[in-house]
Amino acid sequence: MAKKSRSTAKKKKPSRKRSGGFRARLRTWWRRGLLGLALLLVVVIVLPSFLPVPQGFYMRSEARRLGDIQRVWVPMDEIAPMMARSVVAAEDANFCNHWGFDMSAIRDAIEDGGNRGASTLSQQVVKNVYLWQGRNWTRKALEALMTPLVEAAWSKRRIVEVYLNVAEFDEGIFGVEAAARTYFGTTPEDLTAREAALLAALLPNPKERDAANPSQFVARRASQIADGAATIARDGRAACFED
Incomplete structure (x- = not known):
């Protein structure tokens, strides 16, 4: 009896058992x-809520470019309350009232044609600690994903504490300790209300502004910030990050 040619031989269909096994393995891998x-999120998001925060991408790149940077971590208890109020008043007055995104500020920015910033303190902390500088969509998407997670895992006080220790106040000057020492020869704990407001007035363009010899714009901005800091202390918008 003649053998069937290979061309006419029927191909065996994959068994249901084999395809089912593959789907089971796929579910296991998933x-x-x-x-x-x-677990990665626990390590990356939860642990920094109480452990020291490492240098971010930008800080490390500046350290390589300049050869070194100035930065000394100081806990919130060793920072003048007026300094915390000043940066919140300057950068995110509604910090205590939102969950990471200030929707009213975003609407105002859209109505203004995108000429004003709407980034909250929480978003800036995420960018400075985890991400890189720039306005590309990948970074913005990651920032939008991670900001609510940080808000959920960190206290408001911790977010302000980290911000004050990672913010750039001049070229190679990171954190309020280095800024207070560089500009005023003092410690973060001994900053006066005026000095705190002047440091906050450097943001968000610290390389173009000087707190020790302020321009008319910086001096005027500092006065506005001092008024704003007093306002948020009075109306309760500073309560979430103060004792």
């Missing part, structure tokens, strides 16, 4: 991937 992602 579950393990989700578990790995959850």
